[in-house]
Structure formats: structure tokens, C-alpha cells
Amino acid sequence: MDLAFIAEVFPKLLAGLPLTLSLAVLSLSGGAVLALMLSGLRASSWLGAQFANFYVYIFRGTPLLIQIFLIYYGLAQFPALRHSLLWPLLREPYVCAVLALMLNDAAYTSEILRGGLRAVSSGAIEAAKVAGMSRPTMLRRIVLPLAFRQALPAYGAEVTSMVKATSLASVVTLMEVTGLARAEVSQSYRAIEVFLCAAVIYLVLVTLITRLVHWLEARLSTHRSPALDRSPA
């Protein structure tokens, strides 16, 4: 291992970290909003539920990379779209990558949310109803917080998998960490050193996120902590 070379490459790759993070944050927040909308749709009507199921089936049944290609290369097939006002946006690889990641994340997140919602006990809902809460208040105060806590471990895994998935944006020319690594390798031909450096960056990032989620889990389940178990009920 050539330490001087690694010390030279590492900062170069770190320069891609802001782009990696912005891709992840944008697509996760967009995906979360879409997932909430899908859950609403699922609860609204039979047809809505069928649509939500179909959406999830399509996006979970195909590779993310083909979804990115379909949006980035595929949309150019339609002249009407190419001449529309949206084209300057849809031509951008950044926009396409975020769009694909977001749509993909929504499918997975809505399934996680579904699991979380199912775990909300009917007792809690009954209690809220008996206390005279309106439906929105009940959602905001009882159902969503309980579902969120329940879904947190699975959602944490989804967050890390999205952070990793941003590496696919490099395939449509975006210069995030993986893209920079790829460019560096084509110059230096030292694939092992460069890709290992990139791997370390992702590994640290993912470890930090995992820690954060664990901390959040512990914080949000104080009612299960041993200190409280001992107190009289």
C-alpha cells in the first residue's frame, strides 16, 4: 500500500461527499412525502389501494439502475417532452437521479410504513377515540408517532441503503464519491487503492447513520428502559 498515494486520493474523493449527501437527503425526503401519499391512497379506497400496490410491485420488482436509465435516457425518446418546458430540468442527470431514487425509495418506505401502521395497537386507537380525539389529531398524536417508532429500525436500514444507492448516480455522469473514484481509476489505474478509499468513506457514513438510528431508537423507547421498569406503576 502506497500511503502517499492514498493521502493524495482521499481528499479528492471527499470532494464528492456533498453531492452524495445532497442526493441522499433530497431523495429520502421526497421519498418520505411520496410514501405518506401512497399510504393515504391505500387507506382511501379500493382503487387507491390497488394503485399503491401496483406502484410498490413495479418499483420493488425491477433494479434501481434500470429505473435511472429509463428516466435519464428513456424520456428523451418522446419529442413532445423534448420540446416541453420541463426538458431543461429532465435533461439534467442530477434531476433524473434524484427523481429515480425518490420514486424507488417511496416504494420501499411505504411498505415499511405499512408495517409500522399495522403494529399500532387497536387499544391505543380505541383509547384515543374514547378520549374524543378527532381523526387528524389522532393521526398526529397517536398513530404516526407509534408507527414511526415501530418502523424506525427498518427505516434506518432504508436510509443507509439509499445512501449506498446514490453511488448509482455515477453511472449517469454525476461526480459524487463513486464517480470521482471511477474517474481517478481511469487516470491512475490503481483500482484497489482508490475504490478502497471510497469504500471507507461510505463505511464511515453508514456507521454514523446506524449509530444515530440506534440512539434515536433508545431515546424513543424510554418506556422500555430498565430504569423505568422498576418504578411503581
Add this chain to the structure above:
Amino acid sequence: MGEAFTLLGFGPEGWGHALLTAGLTTLAVSACAFACGLVLGTLCAWAKIAGPPVLRRAADIYGVVLRGIPDLLVIYLFYFGGRQLVTTIANQFGHTGPVEISGFVAGSLAIGLISGAAQAEVLRGAFHAIPPGTLEAARVTGMRRWTMFRRIIAPQALRTALPGLGNQWQSVIKESALVSVTGLVETLRAVSVAANSTELPFLFFLAGGAIYLAITTVSGLVFRIAEWRAMRGQPAMRVGG
């Protein structure tokens, strides 16, 4: 519409044959990768359950590292890194110039390595779901370790592990699309080539998506049937297990 059918069909103008071969290549890469993962996963699960501390630690580190690195990067490491390694070694022995390595082999190994980390967790969970009484009974009747593994542990653990392994197979199929970066002509690569030469990218990427969807749907059904068969004669499923 008619043009689309001609292009996707099996006629002289059509890409049908190319796409079918590519779909089979996707299946072959996925199968090899899944098998690699199953072997690695079994070894790691064993190391975590009953291995010596050093191996247990190694298995843990392997899991954490592979779960923290993007799949694409692992494939790059195997393909380009492997080429670098093989070239360096070959040059030591007097060979000159770069040595090409197979995208199929590098890709299967890379995805196998990724999947192995996840399969280890599935198998470990399945082992812990085995009623301890059956293990004790096997020990008491004097079964040897291998017999016990073959007759008592494997059949019970595999039954519980089936849904988890099914999920893993689905992820492996989707990850196999990444092997296209090595130039291996699997589904994604084939539809990219077709999209380029026909200038109908939407049509062909959609067709590619349909191929993956067909594969994941059919294998989902196969796994569900397998689960149902494995559960025959079992008392009603324990909820939440």
C-alpha cells in the same frame, strides 16, 4: 405499436433472441451469486453461532463492512481491482500488458460476497428458531455432529429461513443489473445496446424492466410454493415467530 412488436420480436429485425439470451445470462449470474452467498452465509452463520472467537469476530466484521459499502463499489473492486491484481501477478511472471478478467466471474463473486453477509443473518436467525429440545434429543440419542446437522438442524432451519432466502434471491437478481458495468451482456447491458442502436431508449429500458419483473415475479411464486410445501404437516404458523 406494430413497430415495437417487430423490434422486440424474434424476427430478423427483432431483438427478441438477444434479450432472451441476456435474460438467461441474468439468471445465470444471479444463480452463481446466490450460491456463493449461500456458502459464505452458511460458513458465517456457523462462525457466529459456534465458531471460535476469532472467526466470530471476523464474521461480524465481514457483515458490517459489506453492509456499509455500495454494491456498485464492491463490483468495481472485484472487476477493476481483480484485473489490477491479476495483471500485477502476471507481469511478475513475464507476461506484459493488462490481463482481462471475466465480468461474469467477478460479478458473481462480488454479488455473492454482498449477499453472503445478509444470508448469514437469515440463517443465524433460522438456527435460533429451532426448538432447543430437538437439539438436545439428537444429542442424547448420540447423534454425531454431522448427522445432527444433516437430519435435525438443516431441515428445520431451512424451513424458517425460506422467506428470508427468497428475499435475498430477489435482491440478488436486482443487484445483478449492476454487473452490466463490467461489459457482461446481461439484461441491462443488452437493452442499453438495443436502446442505443434503435434510438428507442424508453421502449427498450421498459422491456428490460419487464424482463426483471417477470423474473422476480415468477421466482416470488416459486418461493411461495416452496414455503407452502415446507409448511405442510406443521401446526399453524406461529405468528411473529
